[in-house]
Amino acid sequence: MHDVAARAGVSHQTVSRVLNDFAGIRPETRERVLAAIRELGYRRNMAARALATGRSEVIGVIMPEVPHFGPTSTLYAIEHAAKKAGFKPLITTASWDPESMGQALDFLLGRSVDALVVMAQHPDVLAAVEATTDVPVLSVLTGSPRGTRAVAVDQIAGTRLALDHLYSLGHRRFQHITGIAGLTEAQLRRDTFLAFLDEHGLEHLPILEGDWSADAGYRAGLAVDEGVTALFCANDPMAMGAIHALEERGLRVPADVSVVGFDDVPEAAYAHPGLTTVHQDFTEVGLRAVAMLMDAISGREPAEVSPVEPWLVERQSTGPVRA
Amino acid sequence: MHDVAARAGVSHQTVSRVLNDFAGIRPETRERVLAAIRELGYRRNMAARALATGRSEVIGVIMPEVPHFGPTSTLYAIEHAAKKAGFKPLITTASWDPESMGQALDFLLGRSVDALVVMAQHPDVLAAVEATTDVPVLSVLTGSPRGTRAVAVDQIAGTRLALDHLYSLGHRRFQHITGIAGLTEAQLRRDTFLAFLDEHGLEHLPILEGDWSADAGYRAGLAVDEGVTALFCANDPMAMGAIHALEERGLRVPADVSVVGFDDVPEAAYAHPGLTTVHQDFTEVGLRAVAMLMDAISGREPAEVSPVEPWLVERQSTGPVRA
DNA sequence: ACCCGTCATGTTGACGGTAACATGGCGGAG
DNA sequence: CTCCGCCATGTTACCGTCAACATGACGGGT
Structure with a gap:
């Protein structure tokens, strides 16, 4: 920056002002500075900037350790939305045990991230994170906002869409393959499933424990x-x-068994038979998440949270129960 | 850090030395410093550290803008491998046009990343990137190392595995659905397909242009x-x-048409019929990529590059040609 | 007893920006 | 004509850490 200033015949502070779009710079001066920047291929050092300002234009993202569709899609959505605001995600993975989470936090907070997105697959983590820092923390993929800052697809509504659909086709003997035990979304889907059975007085068959993987689905x-x-x-x-x-x-x-999934992955439409499933709009989750964070970073009170509504996509894997 | 030093009754420099595992600190002093750190919940500021040292322990990753299986898997693999070395990925997406790529580079280099991973879906980008900076640059997913630093699955070998398999089953009328035109991997698979036809004197039927998506596959x-x-x-x-x-x-x-895919996504085994496909080991790509970068960062000459070998997974979507 | 090397630690000055305050030139009002 | 205030720009200090050099205590060789 010093070199740029020398070349443009101004002080380094003027260069800084040009870079930060300060008002009250003579157009001619600004031009000279910009020219010098171009000629020298100057790029400003964010480490220094972060040190001086305490802000980094980086959002820390804590992801689960396994690349499933939901978190991955959300990450991309966040990346795209954040990019428009001039922010980028700094990614780290963590499981939900305190040590792993602590390491992730140390790393991200040490980098003075301006905000934190936690893909809180486990209900406890968010509180722990919020206690550790005063940067805005947003939880994503929890399934239910629960008072704190969170953006999520409404898992209960999604599950009910699936089950109501099956029920209205005449089905009365239901079974459920779960996600990884303990993870918020898996838990919500499972709880809602059980509640649904009770509401309709349906028999409880054994719950089939899965882990999100196609392999587990096969075994189940x-x-x-x-x-x-x-x-x-x-x-x-x-x-x-x-x-x-x-x-x-x-x-x-579906002649003997109707099957409903959850997520609406791009391949679902071309499964055999086409998979009836609950669509989750992760792009919308990402957009709302970034919007909330931008509000929080700039000190505005974030707008009211409302869960993202899922919808049912009917394909060929569900049909009326056999007479 | 000043506060920690005061609390431990030492100078801030001693704290710094403890933090950096310097030799020649009296164990008792070190203990006192560590205790002070714990009590104050001190976390060292990486912005300042980066400013002073010029290193950030962050690896910049430039991803394609669409979350396909290969790049995503590779990102996770890189994240896991880098974490062990104390590094984290800073992600940004870019298409391969110069402006988008330039913005991504400005952002990452301005953050003084210690190394750069480019998911170089287009042959030109790598050279452009390397010309811009002197941090180590590694290209991934190119399909062929081509002299520069690169790690990739051998696309030509993978394509030949698929085609040889079909040929040995007696097939003689081939058609190909491509990935996004111009992207390195898509191009290599396509070129190899065409070369294969010529080598065996097979008829050229129209190439079906795809874009990686299941939708495009359906239309094709x-x-x-x-x-x-x-x-x-x-x-x-x-x-x-x-x-x-x-x-x-x-x-x-496969009775009328045998179909082979590429990637071996987890769902491929449970497609109907089970999909014969070429397995790409992205975990290995991530491991080798990080190993090379660590070498480059610490100034060691990176070990020889060899492409990662894919293998064929035979399932039910391929069978002998009908008599 | 003296000198000097070594070990543990302290002191000082970057690193590259930003923020707060200081300065100088210029135009308009009295 | 003088004074004041504002506008554009310069000066200085500081952000938190590391690197290089400085210091002082201690102990062994002569």
């Missing part, structure tokens, strides 16, 4: 009970795995 | 020529879309 599909006609899977890959297993067992989808 | 599947028995798709989602389309047209897979 092999274990689906006789007589089940409606299978609600906590995500699409597990649904695909389960359908594969059911067909290996000679059960046809 | 509708356009597959009559009499084609072997369809090579540039990735798995397109293969799934294409199979869906073929079956809608009354063509059975």
Whole structure:
């Protein structure tokens, strides 16, 4: 910056002012400075800037350690939305145990990130994070805002869309393949499933424990009970795995068993049969998340949070229960 | 840090030495400093550290703008490998036009990243990037090392695995659905496909242009020529879309048409029929990429590059050509 | 007893910006 | 004509850390 100033015949402070779009710079001076910057290929050092201002234009993102569709899509959505605001994500992964989370936090906060996005797959983490720092913290993918700053797709509504759809097709024997036990979204889908059964006085068959993977879905599909006609899977890959297993067992989808997934991954439309699923709009999640963070960073009170509404996509994997 | 020093009754420099694991600190002093750090919840400011040292322990990653399986998997692999070395990825997306790439570079280099990973989907970008900076630059997902620092799965070998497999099953009428035109990997798969046809004296049917998406695969599947028995798709989602389309047209897979994908996404095993595909080991790509960067950052001459070898996963979507 | 090297630690000055305050020139009002 | 105030720009200090050099205590060789 010193060199630029010398070349333009001004002080380094004037260069700084030009760079920061300060008012009250003579156009001619600004031109000279800009020319010098161009000629020298100067790029301002954000470390110094961050040191002086305490802001970094970086958003820390704590992701789960496994690249599933939801977190990944959300990350991309956040990246795109943040980019427009001049921010970039600094990514780190962490599981939800305190040590891993602590390391992630140390790293990100040490870099003076301006805000934090936590893909809070576990209910406890958010409070822990908020206690550690005073930068704005936003939780994403929790399934329910719960008072704190959060953006999420409404998991309860999504689950009910799936189950109501199956119920209205006449199904009465339901089974559920869960996501990873303990993760917020998996828990919400499971709880809602159980509540739904009770509300309609339906029989509780064993819960099939999954882990989001197509492999787990396949194994669970092999274990689906006789007589089940409606299978609600906590995500699409597990649904695909389960359908594969059911067909290996000679059960046809949807003639014998109707299957619903969750997420609406791009391949769902071309699964065989086309997968009925609950669409989650992660792009919208990313947009709202960044909007809230920008508000928080600039000290504005963030607008009211409302969960992102999912919708049901009906395809060929569900049909009326056999007469 | 000043406060820590005061509390421990030492100078700030001693604190710095403890933090940086300097030799020649009396154990008792070190203990006192560490205690003070703990009590004050002190965290060292990386902006200042970066300013003073010129290093940031951050690796800049330039990703393509669309979250496809390959780049995403590689990102996760890099994140995990880099974490072990104490580095984290700073992500930005860019298309391959010079302006977008320039902005991404300005951002990352301004943050004094210690190294750069470019998911160089286009052959020109790497040279452009390298000309801009003197931090180590590594290109990933190019398909071919081409002399510069690069880590990639061998696309030519992978494509040949797929085509040899089909050929050995007796297929002689091939068609290909491409990835996004111009991207390195798509181009390499396409070029290799065309070369393969020529080597075996096979007829050139129209190339079906895709864009990696299952949707494009579906549309291309509708356009597959009559009499084609072997369809090579540039990735798995397109293969799934294409199979869906073929079956809608009354063509059975693999009885009428054998289909091979590329990537081996987790769902491929549970597609219907199970998708024969070329497995790419992105974890290995990430590991090698980080290993090379760590070498380059610490000034060691990086070890010899060798492309990561893909392998063929045979499932049910391919079979012998009908008699 | 003296000198000198070594070890543990302290002191000072960058690193590259920004913020707050200081300065000088210029135009308009009295 | 003089004074004041504002506008454009310059000066100085500081952000938190590391690197280089400075210091002082201690101990061993002569």
